Amino acid sequence: MxxxxxxxxxxxxxxxxGGAGRRSMEAAFEKLHGRRDACDSFAMSGMTDRAIVRQAMRIIGVEDTTEAIDAVIHAYVTHLAEEVHKVDDxxxxxxxxxxxxxxxxxxxxxxxxxxxxxxxxxxxxxxxxxxxxxxxxxxxxxxxxxxxxxxxxxxxxxxxxxxxxxxxxxxxxxxxxxxxxxxxxxxxxxxxxxxxxxxxxxxxxxxxxxxxxxxxxxxxxxxxxxxxxxx
Incomplete structure (x- = not known):
């Protein structure tokens, strides 16, 4: 073989x-850009994390620089580490x-x-x-x-x-x-x-x-x- x-x-x-990923991404955008709805207008399924952030930034009119994307990703992972433990088995x-x-x-x-x-x-x-x-x-x-x-x-x-x-x-x-x-x-x-x-x-x-x-x-x-x- x-x-x-x-x-x-x-x-x-x-x-x-149980939606932990989406809620964490929403929380990251709310924290950094005051927009919890940044990802509401497109389907995230199958997209990479960085592509999700880039598209959401363009939708809400934020410049999608590498540094800005990195900041959202960092905030997202920080929220995610807490959010996954809020979801029951x-x-x-x-x-x-x-x-x-x-x-x-x-x-x-x-x-x-x-x-x-x-x-x-x-x-x-x-x-x-x-x-x-x-x-x-x-x-x-x-x-x-x-x-x-x-x-x-x-x-x-x-x-x-x-x-x-x-x-x-x-x-x-x-x-x-x-x-x-x-x-x-x-x-x-x-x-x-x-x-x-x-x-x-x-x-x-x-x-x-x-x-x-x-x-x-x-x-x-x-x-x-x-x-x-x-x-």
Whole structure:
């Protein structure tokens, strides 16, 4: 079997945070720019954190300099570290089958299990430590690596290949995500994409966007088989 790099998205794929991320972003904009509604007019699903901040700044008429974006991101992560602990376990949870899939992949030789997420690295840590799963991911491509999702996925794929000691072009790369943006990013680097209907989009919508396969969630009996390349 080819060396395999797995890149898991976070929000809507691995976990639901019960809205903690959105509320933290709203709080950051309210603190720095007096506008809690900065993100109300667009869908954040599948966007990188920095792209969300940039678009919101343009909407409210704030210059989107690197320094200004950094300030919002810092405030966001600070709020997030508190907000995740305000959400009860019924609303903040890992989606069905995900813990088991990650554990199984990590147990196999020739697999590198990482993250491919629009979250900045510190935000990813905060969100996943809340459900005690962050330490299951050894590397990743993050929203702080690149604002463009395709490029951050490429960063994650390279990091995974390096861990396996294999050239990237010899690796099987699989992105696991819940939005068409995940699908397009995967396809943009020639990777497979396993779609999950646990976020905003149904499994069929992800297939229509070009996912290799898609399932309602990872409790489906064929999901793990697809992940491990045994189809």
């Amino acid at each position: 080819r060396p395999t790099v797995l890149l898991f998205d976070i929000d809507g794929t691995l976990v639901t945070t 019924a609303r903040y949870r890992v989606f069905p089958g995900m813990r088991e899939a990650v554990k199984e992949a990590r147990s196999l030789p020739g697999f590198a299990v990482g993250l491919g997420t629009g979250n900045v690295r510190e935000g990813a840590r905060v969100k996943l430590e809340r459900v005690r799963i962050y330490d299951q991911f050894d590397f990743g491509g993050f929203g702080c690596d690149n604002e463009d999702r395709t490029e951050l996925i490429r960063c994650g794929a390279r990091a995974g290949a390096a861990r396996l000691g294999a050239p990237l072009e010899e690796c099987r790369v699989v992105v696991i995500g819940d939005t068409p943006k995940d699908v397009h990013a995967a396809r943009g680097i020639g990777a497979e994409c396993i779609g999950v209907g646990t976020g905003t989009f149904a499994a069929q919508a992800l297939l229509d966007a070009g996912a290799t396969v898609a399932f309602q969630d990872f409790s489906h009996p064929e999901a793990l088989t697809a992940l491990l390349g045994k189809r």
